[in-house]
């Protein structure tokens with residue numbers, strides 16, 4: 001072989017290309033599934049989630065080392081079902097062409113916009129919600145009438161096996177194909193000339209995905225992460241805010257793209273907030289005789305990364321408070337109790353990197369102006385949480401900061417309301433899905449102008465004479 005010749009494609013690469021070609025062909029043969037067909041596909045998907053709910057929860061438990069069953073059922077399975085239900089109820093309406101007004105000049109003609117399936121959509125899935133972040137985008141893509149290739153995470157082999165089985169039972173591979181562990185080089189996937197790519201994962205990999213997609217001019221939806229602040233305004237109940245933030249930071253052990261990353265707290269309330277956070281954590285997870293229902297950190301590497309963040313913070317002078325001193329009944333070596341970090345400075349990794357785990361820096365501020373400036377000095381986050389009773393102050397925060405979405409007086413709940421778009425901004429991503437926005441994102445909005453028989457188009461033909469002078473600009 002010539003030393004610079006491309007290496008022979010692996011079996012996995014060949015399979016990916018074959019599946020892509022098969023989906024393209026199937027799409028060309030049946031390019032516009034009816035509303036009834038789309039609803040049937042979504043109904044079947046919903047039934048499979050119900051049938052496989054225990055198998056999926058067990059698989060996620062195996063992949064994480066410990067995954068609270070309630071978290072798997074609520075945050076992966078229920079959330080997926082809500083997204084699918086919403087699409088089932090609305091897809092017929094979303095598919096309706098929309099009639100638009102013509103320019104006055106073109107009166108008597110018609111302009112409509114049709115929403116056409118894009119074709120073959122690639123979906124890249126991270127490990128933290130391996131079901132919801134596969135089936136949510138899948139539901140949007142199916143509602144929009146597309147064929148879908150899913151690339152699942154290498155860190156969730158057990159969940160991938162169940163997903164492959166349950167999807168394989170209801171979808172031919174020309175409609176929905178699953179690629180998982182066998183694809184050790186993910187760039188093989190992003191090299192395919194998809195008609196759209198939905199990527200959920202880190203900003204660093206998001207940039208690589210967008211570069212790869214650019215070679216094919218494939219449009220991308222990037223669902224990324226970042227450091228989502230929880231801002232406590234003065235006069236809000238400190239203990240209540242701390243409890244809600246701790247819930248966001250300990251559900252799935254903080255391994256959530258929209259988990260509050262750090263808390264911005266009025267300087268005089270920092271100690272009260274820290275004490276309330278410890279109490280809330282104990283109330284949630286220290287059950288005395290029962291092992292905590294507490295999801296473990298996904299892998300030894302991520303566990304080591306989180307420990308390294310804490311070690312560095314300690315070495316550089318921050319105070320680290322371990323919550324849940326009483327709970328010794330951890331079931332997995334990778335279950336990591338919540339840690340609060342006081343006195344973190346901007347140079348520490350814990351304030352520079354997305355934490356994505358049960359570590360909560362509590363950052364003091366003096367004036368609202370300073371808090372807003374602190375948020376705006378960082379990359380635009382995926383979410384922002386603002387705890388406050390004063391509507392004018394909250395409004396000021398919302399107007400002067402950027403974030404993908406916002407929950408006021410709590411965390412995260414804006415994400416699982418599927419009648420509203422979900423997406424990032426700037427470093428936390430681009431494009432939206434969920435509900436109608438997901439349908440629109442994965443459809444091509446095709447404008448169709450239809451000329452009326454009696455439209456005097458000759459006016460616009462040369463020779464122009466003095467028609468231009470007669471046009472009123």
Ligand code: NAD
Pocket residue numbers: 124125126127128129133151152153154186187190200201202203205206208209222223224225226256257258354356382424429
């Ligand atoms: P990751 O970016 O490491 O991996 C995500 C996926 O990309 C995996 O399937 C992985 O195999 C694949 N991948 C890796 N390298 C690739 C490449 N060069 N080309 C194509 N694909 C590649 O992210 P992760 O560790 O799985 O997840 C954690 C990150 O995801 C965090 O930043 C978190 O905030 C973010 N996240 C965002 C959302 C959201 O909805 N916005 C949801 C969950 C997680």
